[in-house]
Amino acid sequence: MNENKIYYVTLTQQGQDRSSRTVDTDPMGVFCFQAKPGDYIVHVSLPEAEVKAGLALQPQALAVSLVDRPLTDLLFTQFMASVSGKVYCLASCDDLAVTLQPISRQGERRSVALSGSSEILSFSFDNVLPGKYKVGIAHEEWCWKHKSMEVDVLDSDVLGVEFRQIGYILRCSLSHAITLEFFQDGTKPENVGVYNLSKGVNRFCLSKPGKVHFPDLSLAEHRGNFSAPSILTLTAVRHHMTGLITTDKIMDVTVTIKSSIESEPALVLGPLRSMEEQRQEQQLQEIQLRRQERERRAAEEEGGAKDDSPPIQEKADELTGPFHYEFSYWARAGEKITVTPSSKELLFYPPEVEATITGESCPGRLVDISGRAGLFLEGKVSPELQGVEISITERGATMPLITVATNENGAYSVGPLHSDRQYDITASKEGFVLSPVEGTQGDFKAFALAGVTFKIQSEDGVPLSGVLLSLSGGQFRSNLLTQDTGLLTFNNLSPGQYYFKPMMKEFRFEPASQMITVEEGQSLSIDIIGIKTAYSCYGAVQSLSGDAERDVAVEAVGQGDCSLYSEDTVTDEEGRFRLRGLLPGCKYLIQLRAEGNDHIERALPQHRAIEVGSHDIEGVNIIAFRQINQFDLSGNIITSPEHLPTLSNYVLMLYSTLSRSQYDFTLPQVSFTSTGYHKHITLTFNPTRKVPDQDVAQGSYIALPLTLLLLLAAYNHERVIPLLLQLVSRIQGVRTMAQTNVDSAAVDEAKRQAKRPKSRRT
Known part of the structure; x- marks a missing residue:
């Protein structure tokens, strides 16, 4: 109880009276009642706040009998309880901690540290105030039946609190949701548990200590020691994808898987076995086991009654199509693979499949391919000829689909090919003519080709180069020139007749021309002499x-x-x-x-x-x-010095900036031909200033000079008349010359040719 605190004490008489009195304690908690002899109940009232804080008195009330002397030994003390229990471990408990935490009121958490190699350890908390408490075990790496429990401290001690370890905590961080099965590591693996784990961090309990391993279908096998705290991180590095090939007949089927990752080598699977073949083989094994069991029983019962019933005839199911070939591949996330099936007699649709591994789970079947029996083209060459090139071309195509060579027996076989398409077959070999055999598809008859070598030289034995030799026969045509050796060779000639003729200027040849016969496989050599004629x-x-x-x-x-x-x-x-x-x-x-x-x-x-x-x-x-293709041009401009600044010489045309409103003038231009080496041109420019207009009748401008001229003419008629006649003649001549220049310029412009490039003068 708190010192210097005043509490209320009530004295209640027992019996019919049931009267009660209340007194205050002094600061030291001392109280006193004066009462008559009798039976009484003494009770202390506590403030509600202190009761909530965990204050309780022991005893809660005192029954006393007052007889003939004072009672001085009445004592109320604060109640304090004890909380105790045990910890049960699967193995050595090692270092543990048990905590006690008030629930109904604020208070500090108390902790008891436990240590020891025993499997059972005891703990106890003393001086515990009344109230509700949470008792917990502090060991995060172990799992417990109850990791914590609540206890209610009333008016007595709390005993028998138990914590039982049931396993060991394993933290597992996963990149994908998976199912893991754990096994105890030992001579005889014991299943520890199967857990469905989600993506992210998972916590679960392993019931036994020691080493465990957990093989998983989608991950490599992992091992770990989980008797000590640990966390396991599992990241899926490969995903399981499958493929299926369906065929119409049982054949050798091989699958090549190429990865987009350069470090991953190409994987070749097969030859694969169909699911139908595997099922038939399993049936045969089962039949064989039953037959062996029957034979064993018959041998054991040999001394007993003989079974005369006919033996049971068992046989496996017949193999009928379609046939299914399964394959699988472990791929990395984001990996792109190319799956290409192959077979000696099957064609596949599609011929290859590309797939990319994506998503958070195993992709399952990504490849589905069908295979069908293909077409085989076979034939032979007669007589037997090895190394003949056989080309197979789809009808209408320009490039061969496949090319093979005949074997030592002159035979070949090409396939498998698409059976729903048409094909053309051709044969060729250097030095031979190969023609199809009528009535067959793919057979050829071979004819050895011939060769002719012409040696052309002059009378004194010097090889002649530049001689044109023409050789023709049947469908063959050739015209070739001899080189420094004077030799010309024509190979791959079909048997038959050929005509040749040599030609070169300044020579005649012996023979001048000739018809020759070439036999199959023959090699001819013909000499030709060139005789100089020019x-x-x-x-x-x-x-x-x-x-x-x-x-x-x-x-x-x-x-x-x-x-x-x-x-x-x-x-x-x-x-x-x-x-x-x-x-x-x-x-x-x-x-x-x-x-x-x-x-x-x-x-x-x-x-x-x-x-x-x-x-x-x-x-x-x-x-x-x-020819000299250069021409010089020069000229003079005759005009008054005051007009020179206004002029510019541009080829053959004069230009002036004088205003035509103030001057009357004509811009002269001259056209010419560029014959000879030099041309001199003179351009005359005589502008006349215009006279300003006056308010005079137009007739006055004409009448006065005309009158003066008439008077002058009458007075000097003997001199004036010849001058007028000469002036008229000159004016007509000037007009004629001007018109001629204009016409000539127009004609020259129409006939002007492109200017030739300038060349050197020699």
């Missing part, structure tokens, strides 16, 4: 400065009895030329042609005379002078 003239065309003149036409013109003969050519990039076919004993003039050399003005010499003997002629050089 010669060439070599030379060059250059400018005066020694520069080469390209694309200049040069000709050789026969003279005298050879005037009917002529040859021409064009210079190359270096200005060189070669005139072929000049006949022996003839004289020629070598010169530049008049046609085709518009850019050449003249040549030096104008021509070179040669006489052809039995050899080529060299060193016939000609100097060419180009």
Whole structure:
């Protein structure tokens, strides 16, 4: 009880009277009653606030008998209880803590630490005020039957509080919701529990200490020691996906899975076994076991009554389509895979499937493919010929679908192909003609091709290059030029007749032409001799400065009895030329042609005379002078000095800034042709100022000068009349010249050609 606190004490008489009196205690809690002898009840009244705070007296009331002497040993004390109990552990309790927390009022939480290797530990809380309390066990890594419980402290001690451990807490952080099955690790694995766990952090209790392992269908096997506090993090790194291939016949089926992850190698599954085959095999095993069991029983009963009934004939189900092939793959999240099935005789639809692994759970079946028996194309080549290239092309396509070669027996087989499509088959081999065999599909007959080599040389045995050899026969046509070796070879010729003819200017050949017969597989060699019948003239065309003149036409013109003969050519990039076919004993003039050399003005010499003997002629050089494509123009402008600043010379037209309201003038222009090297033009500009208008009749301007002229003419008629006639003649001439200039300018403008580029003057 609190000291220096005054409480109310009530004395109640027992019996019929039931009277009562109340006194206050002093600050020390002492009270006193004066009463007659008799039986009484003494009771102390406590403030409600202190009762709520847990204050209680013991005893709650005293029954006393007052006889013949004072009673001085009456004592009320504050009630304090004890809360005690035990902790039961599955193994060693180790370090634990039991807490006591008031519920009905505020107060500090009390804790008792327990330690020891025993499986049972006792605890006790003393001096506990009356009220409701929560007693709890503090060990977060263990699971308990009751982790906490409430007790009500009234007027006596609380005994027998128990905490029983039922297992060990395991925290598991999961990336996906899964089901885990735990097993006790030992010689004989014992199931500990099966738990359905959600995504995120899970807490559950393992009932036994020690090491456990938990294999899971969607995760690799994990192990851990859960006798100590721990947290397990399980992250799904792969997801289980499946695929199904349905076929119309049992065949070898292989599946190749390629991953988008470079570090993942391609996975080849198979050959796969169909579900129907596996089921039939299981049935056969079961039949075999039953048969063995019957035989065992029959052997045991051999001494007893004999069973004459016929044996039971069991057989497995017949295999009928469709047939199903299942496969699976463990994929990473976000991984893209390409599934490609293959078979020797099946075609698949689609031929490959792409799938991406997404979502939070196992994706299940992502691939569904059907397989159907394909078409096989087979054939042979006669006679047996190995290495013939067989090309299979879909009807209407431009590129072959597949190409194979015949084996040592001349046979081939291509497939599987789509049976609902049409195909074309072709055969080829270097050095052979292969033609289809009528009445068959895919068989060919082979014919060995022949070859012809032509060796062309001059009379003295020198190989001739540049000879054009024409060879034709049947559907074959060829025109080729010999190179420095003088050899031409024609391979892959079909058996038959061919016609050849060699041609080159300045030569005749022996034989000049001939028909030859080529047999199957034959290789012919034919020699041809070229006999010189004409010669060439070599030379060059250059400018005066020694520069080469390209694309200049040069000709050789026969003279005298050879005037009917002529040859021409064009210079190359270096200005060189070669005139072929000049006949022996003839004289020629070598010169530049008049046609085709518009850019050449003249040549030096104008021509070179040669006489052809039995050899080529060299060193016939000609100097060419180009047309001068440059023209100079100059001129004078005649006018008063005061008007010069207003003028500008623009080609052939004069321009002035004088105002036409103040002056009368004509802008002269002259047209000309650019012949020669120089042109001088004179332009005359004579403007006249206009006279301001006056208020005079128009007739006055004409009458006065006309009168003066008439008087003058009458007085000097002998001089004036010839001058007037001469003036009239000049005016007519000026008008005619002006009109001619205007017409000429119009014609020149219409005929004007594009200006040629300026070239050097030679």
